[in-house]
Amino acid sequence: MLRIVDNRTGHLVEVPAAPRHLLRSCVHLPAIGTGVGPVYLRVPLIGDVLARIAELNGLQVVTVLTTPDLTHDQSQALDRVMAVLGIHPPVVVGTRHPDAALGGPADVHVVAQGTEKDDVMGGVRIDVGQVSTAPLDEGVPDPGHLLSPDRPDVLVPETADPLAVRLLLLGRPYGTPVTVTGGAxxxxxxxxxxxxxxxxxxxxxxxxxxxxxxxxxxxxxxxxxxxxxxxxxxxxxxxxxxxxxxxxxxxxxxxxxxxxGLDLVRDVGQPHRPERPTAL
CATH class of the missing domain: 1.20.120 (Four Helix Bundle (Hemerythrin (Met), subunit A))
Structure with missing residues (x-):
C-alpha cells in the first residue's frame, strides 16, 4: 500500500483503502493564463510519478486530468509537452465530471498549492509546490511559449533536454517550491x-x-x-x-x-558521443 500525507490533515493515509487494488487519481492542472512551459507542469508530473509507483507495487491505476478551458492549439501543445516530459497520458483530459470518468470517487487529488476547487472533495489531497524560473536565466525553458496559442508548433529546444527538467523537478520533495535556474x-x-x-x-x-x-x-x-x-x-x-x-x-x-521516467537506458548499445560544452 502507498502511504501519502493528506495535506488537509497532515497525516499519512494509506491509498487506496484496503482491500481494493485500483487507485483512482484525479490530477488538476492549474489555470495557465497565456501559456505554460514544461517547468510548470509539475502537478501532472507528480500525478505521473504517483501512478508509476502504484503500478510498480501491483496496483491498477486510473488517472484523470482536469484542465481549465483550453483552445484546440493549447490542448495539442499540452499533449506535446506532457509527452516530452515523459508523462503518461491520462485516461481523460479536460473532464468536468472526474468521478464518472474514474468509475467512482477519487482516492487522491493532486493539486497546486493554494488551489481552492469545488471538485477537490474527498480522498487524499496532495499539494504540489509552485515552480518559478529565474528571470532571463540562460538555459531555462521559456515558461510560456509551449502553450501559447500563437505558437502552437514550437518544440522544446534540444539544449533544454526536457527529461533534465523532469530530473530537476523530481529532485525536490513534491511539496517544496522550486526555482529553476540556468545553473540548476x-x-x-x-x-x-x-x-x-x-x-x-x-x-x-x-x-x-x-x-x-x-x-x-x-x-x-x-x-x-x-x-x-x-x-x-x-x-x-x-x-x-x-x-x-x-x-x-x-x-x-x-x-x-x-x-x-528519465530514459536512463537510452544509450545502451549506442556508440559514445563526445559531449558538447554546456552554456551556463
Whole structure:
C-alpha cells in the first residue's frame, strides 16, 4: 500500500483503502493564463510519478486530468509537452465530471498549492509546490511559449533536454517550491548525461541481481509519501560504490527508471558521443 500525507490533515493515509487494488487519481492542472512551459507542469508530473509507483507495487491505476478551458492549439501543445516530459497520458483530459470518468470517487487529488476547487472533495489531497524560473536565466525553458496559442508548433529546444527538467523537478520533495535556474538546469543535464553513459557501460557487464538492501530502501522511500528525491540520492551514491558490481548497478538503475521516467537506458548499445560544452 502507498502511504501519502493528506495535506488537509497532515497525516499519512494509506491509498487506496484496503482491500481494493485500483487507485483512482484525479490530477488538476492549474489555470495557465497565456501559456505554460514544461517547468510548470509539475502537478501532472507528480500525478505521473504517483501512478508509476502504484503500478510498480501491483496496483491498477486510473488517472484523470482536469484542465481549465483550453483552445484546440493549447490542448495539442499540452499533449506535446506532457509527452516530452515523459508523462503518461491520462485516461481523460479536460473532464468536468472526474468521478464518472474514474468509475467512482477519487482516492487522491493532486493539486497546486493554494488551489481552492469545488471538485477537490474527498480522498487524499496532495499539494504540489509552485515552480518559478529565474528571470532571463540562460538555459531555462521559456515558461510560456509551449502553450501559447500563437505558437502552437514550437518544440522544446534540444539544449533544454526536457527529461533534465523532469530530473530537476523530481529532485525536490513534491511539496517544496522550486526555482529553476540556468545553473540548476546545467547540473541536471550533466547528471542525466553521466548516468546514461554509466548505464550504457554497466550494460556491457554480466547481469547481477539488484542488492536486496538497495531494493528495500528504494521501495520503502517510494511508498512512503512518494519520496523520489531519496531514490535519486540513493542512485547517486550507488553509482560511486565500488562494492556493487556493474551488472547490479545496471539492473537497479533500469528498475527504478520505471518510476523516474528519465530514459536512463537510452544509450545502451549506442556508440559514445563526445559531449558538447554546456552554456551556463
Amino acid at each position: 538546469m546545467a547540473d541536471a543535464r550533466r547528471t542525466l548525461r553521466e548516468w546514461r553513459r554509466q548505464v550504457a557501460d554497466w550494460a556491457q557487464e554480466p547481469s547481477r541481481p539488484i542488492p536486496a538492501d538497495l531494493l528495500r530502501q528504494s521501495h520503502a522511500a517510494l511508498v512512503e509519501d512518494l519520496d523520489v528525491a531519496a531514490v535519486l540520492n540513493l542512485l547517486a551514491d550507488m553509482a560511486k560504490r565500488s562494492d556493487v558490481p556493474p551488472g547490479a548497478k545496471f539492473e537497479t538503475f533500469a528498475h527504478l527508471d520505471r518510476v523516474l
